[in-house]
Amino acid sequence: MIPFFFEPTMLILIPxxxxxxxxxxxxxxxxxxxxxxxxxxxYTGAQVAQKLLExxxxxxxxxxxxxxxxxxxxxxxxxxxxLSPEVYNGSSLASLGVAAHETGHAMQHHVGYLPLxxxxxxxxxxxxxxxxxxxxxxxxxxFQTGWLLTAGIYLFTAVxxxxxxxxxxxxxxxxxALTALERGGYVSRDEAGGxxxxxxxxxxxxxxxxxxxxxxxxRLLVLSGMFGRRDD
Numbered sequence: 720m721i722p723f724f725f726e727p728t729m730l731i732l733i734p735x736x737x738x739x740x741x742x743x744x745x746x747x748x749x750x751x752x753x754x755x756x757x758x759x760x761x762y763t764g765a766q767v768a769q770k771l772l773e774x775x776x777x778x779x780x781x782x783x784x785x786x787x788x789x790x791x792x793x794x795x796x797x798x799x800x801x802l803s804p805e806v807y808n809g810s811s812l813a814s815l816g817v818a819a820h821e822t823g824h825a826m827q828h829h830v831g832y833l834p835l836x837x838x839x840x841x842x843x844x845x846x847x848x849x850x851x852x853x854x855x856x857x858x859x860x861x862f863q864t865g866w867l868l869t870a871g872i873y874l875f876t877a878v879x880x881x882x883x884x885x886x887x888x889x890x891x892x893x894x895x896a897l898t899a900l901e902r903g904g905y906v907s908r909d910e911a912g913g914x915x916x917x918x919x920x921x922x923x924x925x926x927x928x929x930x931x932x933x934x935x936x937x938r939l940l941v942l943s944g945m946f947g948r949r950d951d
Contacts, residue, residue, distance in 0.1 A: 731938045735931035742923040749920040750789065753813035753913045754805065760905050764806040764818030771822045771899050772800070780825045784808075791817050793824035795839065800825055812906065816914035819900050820921070823892030826899075834887045845881035848874035856939055868943045875939060879932045882925075889925050893918040 762770070768782045785791075785801035793800050800821050806814045827835045856871025858864070897915055900906045906914055 726942075728938045728941050731941065732931065732934050735927065735934045738930055739924075739927040742920075742927040746789075746920040746924055749917055750813050750817075753816070753917050754809065754811045756812045756910075756913055757810055758812055758815050758906055758910055760815075761810055762815065762905055763808055763810050764802055764814040765808070767815050767900070767903075767905050768800055768802065768818040768822045770903065770905075771819060772825060774899070774903060775822075775826050775829065777825055777829050782807075789817075791821050793821045793828070795824075795828045795835075798825075798828075812910055812913040813917045815900060815905055816896065816917040817921075819896035819905075819914070820892050820918055822899070823895035824888075826895050827888065827892060832888070832891065834884055834891070838881065838884045838888055841877065841881045841884060844874075844877040848877040848881075852878065856943075860942060872936070872939050872943065875932075875936055879929075879936050882929045882932045886925055886929060889922055893922060 765782050765784070772778070772780055772782070780793075780798045780800055782800045782802065784804060784807040787803055788805070790803045791801065791806050802818055802821065806817045808814075824835070826832075852871050852875035854871075855867055855874065859867025859869075859871060893915075896918065897911060900914060901908065901911050
C-alpha cells in the first residue's frame with residue numbers, strides 16, 4: 720500500500736487547502752489594513768461592545784479582554800464577550816467590526832437564534848467526531864473492518880454538519896454587527912465599507928472550513944470504497 724502521506728486521494732483536498740490558505744492570507748492582510756484606519760467616532764472595541772449590548776437590552780453579558788491575536792469570541796456558557804487586546808483597546812474600523820461581530824453572537828444567544836442553538840447542540844458530537852473520526856476510520860481501513868469505516872464516516876459527518884450550521888451563524892452575526900454599528904453612529908456610511916471588508920474576510924475562513932470538511936468526507940468515502948470492506 721502507498722504510504723499514507725503519499726496517498727493519492729489527498730489530491731481531493733487541494734481546492735480546500737488553496738482556499739484555506741487564501742482565506743488566512745485575506746483575513747490577516749485585511750485586518751492589518753483596517754487596524755490602521757481609525758474610526759471617526761473614537762470609540763474602542765470594548766466601548767462599542769458594551770454600548771451595543773445595552774442597546775439590545777442585554778445586561779448579563781460581560782465584556783472582557785483576553786490574550787492572543789484574533790482570539791475574539793463569545794462564550795455563551797459564561798455569558799462573556801472576550802476581545803483580544805487590539806480589539807478591546809483599539810478604535811480602528813477593524814477593532815469595531817470584530818467587537819460588533821462578537822456582540823452579534825451575544826444578540827443571537829439573547830433572542831434564541833435557531834441556527835446558534837442547533838450549533839450548540841452539535842458541539843459534543845462534533846468534538847467527538849473531530850477527535851475520533853480519523854483514528855476509527857483508519858483502524859477500520861487497516862483491518863478492513865466495515866463497521867469501523869462506517870462509524871468513522873458518520874462521526875466525521877457530524878463535523879461537516881457543524882461546519883455547515885456555523886456559516887449562517889457567522890453571516891448573521893456580521894449582518895447584525897454592521898447594522899448596529901451604522902444605526903448607533905459608531906461608524907459612518909463610508910467607514911462601514913471598511914468594517915464590512917474585515918468581516919467578509921473573516922467569513923471566508925468559515926467557507927474554507929466547510930469546503931475542506933466536505934472534501935475530507937468525500938475522501939473518506941472514496942477510501943472506504945477503494946479498499947473494500949470486510950466485517951469481522
